[in-house]
Amino acid sequence: MKLILELKRHLKSEFSKNVATLFTGSVVAQAIPLLASLVLSRLYTPEDFAINEVFLRLYSIGLVFSTLRYEQAIVLPKENSKAAHIIFLILKISLITGLFFLVFNLFFGKWIEDAQGIPNLYYYLLLIPVALVVSSNYQALNYWAVRNKNYKQLSVTKSTVSFTNSGYRLIVGALTSGHPIGLVSSMILSQFVGALILLKGNLKSFITFSKDRDKGDILKIAKEYDDFPKVNTLHALLDAIREATIIYLIIHFFGDTTLGLYAFTVRIMKLPLGMIGTSIGQVFFQKAAEVVNQKKSVYEITLKTIKKLTIISLPIFILIGLLSDWAFEFVFGDKWSDAGFIAQIITPWMFFNFLNSPLSQIPLIVKKQKEVFFISIIGFVVSVLGLICGGLYLKDVYNSLILFSIIQSCYLLFVLLWILKIAKRYDKANLTVE
Numbered sequence: 001m002k003l004i005l006e007l008k009r010h011l012k013s014e015f016s017k018n019v020a021t022l023f024t025g026s027v028v029a030q031a032i033p034l035l036a037s038l039v040l041s042r043l044y045t046p047e048d049f050a051i052n053e054v055f056l057r058l059y060s061i062g063l064v065f066s067t068l069r070y071e072q073a074i075v076l077p078k079e080n081s082k083a084a085h086i087i088f089l090i091l092k093i094s095l096i097t098g099l100f101f102l103v104f105n106l107f108f109g110k111w112i113e114d115a116q117g118i119p120n121l122y123y124y125l126l127l128i129p130v131a132l133v134v135s136s137n138y139q140a141l142n143y144w145a146v147r148n149k150n151y152k153q154l155s156v157t158k159s160t161v162s163f164t165n166s167g168y169r170l171i172v173g174a175l176t177s178g179h180p181i182g183l184v185s186s187m188i189l190s191q192f193v194g195a196l197i198l199l200k201g202n203l204k205s206f207i208t209f210s211k212d213r214d215k216g217d218i219l220k221i222a223k224e225y226d227d228f229p230k231v232n233t234l235h236a237l238l239d240a241i242r243e244a245t246i247i248y249l250i251i252h253f254f255g256d257t258t259l260g261l262y263a264f265t266v267r268i269m270k271l272p273l274g275m276i277g278t279s280i281g282q283v284f285f286q287k288a289a290e291v292v293n294q295k296k297s298v299y300e301i302t303l304k305t306i307k308k309l310t311i312i313s314l315p316i317f318i319l320i321g322l323l324s325d326w327a328f329e330f331v332f333g334d335k336w337s338d339a340g341f342i343a344q345i346i347t348p349w350m351f352f353n354f355l356n357s358p359l360s361q362i363p364l365i366v367k368k369q370k371e372v373f374f375i376s377i378i379g380f381v382v383s384v385l386g387l388i389c390g391g392l393y394l395k396d397v398y399n400s401l402i403l404f405s406i407i408q409s410c411y412l413l414f415v416l417l418w419i420l421k422i423a424k425r426y427d428k429a430n431l432t433v434e
Contacts, residue, residue: 043173066097069232074143094136098129141198165190253391352412
């Protein structure tokens, strides 16, 4: 009874209402491409999707450099003018990065095309600079909306971007008999539309901020938040390398079929909980930054958020642990029964991942980016070593995944406790005792 009352109290809070607003948009945004994929798979060939995948890989690498992770700093300043200057900084960085990738692709695009063995890939790579500029500023405007608590606008934007992306792919695919340009350019168009929606109502303010700023303002902002490019950029690249290494090791030791089961299971488990976690994370980031600027307790809001996340997710993960082997076979068919068993194995890891994901912004807010980067290196090493040990000595996919899940769970629990520790230390160092 006490748990039910506590849950009701949390659900009535402003925090929960903001999360619910964002979650509504996330559900729609995820449902649209899921339904559209039933048709897209018939319009486009595997070769078309290969071109899109290579495009996205290079684009993802460029995106890290086209913002230098400064977009995450938009929520932090107390003054809106300062946050707007970060957006101007991102615009300049994205234009420089876009120009670099344009020159790079002009000189090396043909070589990449020959190395991949994909005809006409060169011409699609020339779209990467445009994609980087559009996506960088779309991300920046997303964080501006989070900063100003425009969660309804964010929710509408997510749905519109998803609808534009899928709708454009379907229309171009139908009109061109599945030309890959529909896949490659859809992301650019949809995020451009999203940026326009987020810019609506803020354009006059940005023009005013632009006129009022001094020449050295952007340079000062870049220096003040230089931990983001120095540490967070490396952190993002490390995460990408970690994911690629894990996939390589699974293929190497256990084959393509196991990788397919593993990837499918992780995607299915992260999809619904990821929508909740992302929504909570965006609201939490804004609220935590606000708490810091108001000289209130970071530890208190962090602990409260952990409690809310546990109340929301623990019953779900218990059900997954008990029923996933049956549910996967029932919903997806006999060939996915092993995926249900893998879901049971990785349930503890997914639970701690869900708790950690929204709280990952705390090290940014309390300026512990360097420490969290080194902790991520530890996570990278233990994850890789766990899979290597499983492949070399256990020689069984399920026992190896059990070992991997245990290592991941222990690591994420350590990170969770560390986040609470740095939040408490921050309060002790910065809060004035009345």
